[in-house]
Amino acid sequence: MLGKLIKHEFKATTRLLLPIYLVLIALAMICKLVHSLDIFKGILSLIPGTIKIVYIISIFASLLITVVLTVMRFYKNLVSDEGYLMFTLPVKASGLISSKLLVSVCWLLINAALVYLTYLFVFPGKTKQIIESLLSIIELEFGSRSTFLITEFAIVMLISIVDTILLFYVSIAIGQLFYRHKIAFSAAAYIGVYTIYQFIAAIILLIVSLFSNDFIFSITALSRIIFPFFIFFYLALAVALYTATNYIFSKRLNLE
Amino acid sequence: MRAILECKSLNKKYANLVALNNVNLTIERGKIIGLLGPNGSGKTTLIKLINGLLVPTSGEILIDGKKPGPETKRIVSYLPERTYLPEWMKITDAISFFEDFYSDFDRAKCMDMLKRLNLDPGRRLKNLSKGTKEKVQLILVMSRQADLYCLDEPIGGVDPAARDYILNTIISNYSENASVIISTHLISDIEKVLDEFIFIKDGNISVHAAVDDVRLREGKSIDTLFREVFRC
Numbered sequence: 001m002l003g004k005l006i007k008h009e010f011k012a013t014t015r016l017l018l019p020i021y022l023v024l025i026a027l028a029m030i031c032k033l034v035h036s037l038d039i040f041k042g043i044l045s046l047i048p049g050t051i052k053i054v055y056i057i058s059i060f061a062s063l064l065i066t067v068v069l070t071v072m073r074f075y076k077n078l079v080s081d082e083g084y085l086m087f088t089l090p091v092k093a094s095g096l097i098s099s100k101l102l103v104s105v106c107w108l109l110i111n112a113a114l115v116y117l118t119y120l121f122v123f124p125g126k127t128k129q130i131i132e133s134l135l136s137i138i139e140l141e142f143g144s145r146s147t148f149l150i151t152e153f154a155i156v157m158l159i160s161i162v163d164t165i166l167l168f169y170v171s172i173a174i175g176q177l178f179y180r181h182k183i184a185f186s187a188a189a190y191i192g193v194y195t196i197y198q199f200i201a202a203i204i205l206l207i208v209s210l211f212s213n214d215f216i217f218s219i220t221a222l223s224r225i226i227f228p229f230f231i232f233f234y235l236a237l238a239v240a241l242y243t244a245t246n247y248i249f250s251k252r253l254n255l256e
Numbered sequence: 257m258r259a260i261l262e263c264k265s266l267n268k269k270y271a272n273l274v275a276l277n278n279v280n281l282t283i284e285r286g287k288i289i290g291l292l293g294p295n296g297s298g299k300t301t302l303i304k305l306i307n308g309l310l311v312p313t314s315g316e317i318l319i320d321g322k323k324p325g326p327e328t329k330r331i332v333s334y335l336p337e338r339t340y341l342p343e344w345m346k347i348t349d350a351i352s353f354f355e356d357f358y359s360d361f362d363r364a365k366c367m368d369m370l371k372r373l374n375l376d377p378g379r380r381l382k383n384l385s386k387g388t389k390e391k392v393q394l395i396l397v398m399s400r401q402a403d404l405y406c407l408d409e410p411i412g413g414v415d416p417a418a419r420d421y422i423l424n425t426i427i428s429n430y431s432e433n434a435s436v437i438i439s440t441h442l443i444s445d446i447e448k449v450l451d452e453f454i455f456i457k458d459g460n461i462s463v464h465a466a467v468d469d470v471r472l473r474e475g476k477s478i479d480t481l482f483r484e485v486f487r488c
Contacts, residue, residue, distance in 0.1 A: 001357070004357060007356075008353060008356070011349075012342065012344075015344060077342070081336075081338050082340055082341075082342055083309075083340075084334075084336040084338065084340035085340045085342075087308065087309055088307050088329055088332070088334050090326045090327070090329040090357065091326055092325075092326055179270055179271050251311065252311060253310065253311060254310060254311070255309040255310065
């Protein structure tokens with residue numbers, strides 16, 4: 001059933017997100033075209049720069065819109081009238097949550113890949129240069145550990161994306177427990193849960209700094225302690241947020 | 257055979273309102289039951305509890321002996337009192353959706369009913385009137401071969417001609433092992449198809465009886481009885 005849920009989730013979200021990505025690609029192509037033409041003189045010479053800025057803004061906008069639209073989709077599909085359809089399907093609540101989470105993460109990865117590819121297309125020389133110099137810095141600092149370090153960093157990023165989405169999910173789940181003002185309570189829940197998790201993170205950092213020595217600031221500590229710690233912390237957070245969302249939707253569903 | 261629905265001391269409270277008060281109810285298989293009561297009497301709450309969209313405050317609700325969950329949702333076909341299909345879908349999308357998730361969905365039957373009501377499957381739900389959307393939803397729900405149908409206000413928004421067709425569809429579609437719960441206040445329209453009726457008021461079930469018994473014993477229609485019981 002998870003496969004079917006994922007299939008239908010992709011179908012519903014492609015409709016929303018594909019136009020955004022097409023705009024991103026179109027802007028990249030226009031940007032490339034304008035930069036390759038050397039015809040803008042006088043006041044018109046502002047055009048290439050402006051288009052470049054619009055393209056750069058569209059990169060950030062696309063990522064933001066992806067998050068906003070997938071979160072809105074979660075709300076609309078599960079907590080509004082459409083929830084009557086979704087929560088009467090013969091599937092567990094965990095299937096509904098997982099399919100939406102997986103598809104959202106997929107879209108963010110697709111979005112990130114598109115950003116990289118279009119950037120590489122528009123500024124090929126510059127992009128290669130940035131990546132090569134970044135790699136050489138990492139190589140210089142971390143030597144043989146650099147591949148390991150990059151992998152760890154990628155995992156931290158991936159799990160923190162999952163956390164970002166799950167934080168919205170759990171807030172929406174908490175908000176629907178109330179009989180009125182569900183959206184307002186969802187927003188309040190978001191602030192509440194976010195504060196609690198920042199508080200826990202601050203306490204852990206405080207404890208770590210109390211017992212830390214010079215080793216914690218060394219290069220080896222980054223891959224052996226700091227990144228593994230973040231992986232563990234974000235993973236624990238993801239499990240907690242997912243479990244809470246699943247509990248509320250399985251045992252405390254309260255559709256208006 | 258096990259009762260298709262059992263409610264034991266079922267209570268549901270909203271913030272400071274009692275929606276269902278100690279409801280005890282057993283519904284056998286093979287019946288068409290009218291769930292009748294004024295607005296705000298608890299009809300929709302009961303149906304939502306059967307479908308797991310709400311959780312009881314206390315007491316128990318069992319469908320074929322099981323608490324609401326994926327197992328019971330497989331055998332319950334539910335028509336809510338609102339339009340619940342995503343607006344962007346075409347009727348064909350909604351059909352594929354039902355076909356994918358409900359193994360008891362009969363596509364041929366669905367297409368046949370759409371044709372009878374002159375509905376073009378290629379149309380987008382966004383472009384349909386409220387009444388037409390309600391017809392589409394009812395057709396989808398009745399195209400399943402379920403054990404229990406919960407129809408919340410199925411005829412409220414549709415014209416009398418379609419109403420007759422829909423009622424005929426309901427009585428001719430369900431098998432003898434299945435039961436149909438129809439919530440409505442349009443009693444005279446559905447009275448002729450009912451086997452049993454339930455009067456519900458302020459969250460309390462006041463009467464649950466066979467329609468024929470009342471007709472014989474009291475010599476009056478359910479509609480008349482309703483008007484007497486619920487006189488304002």
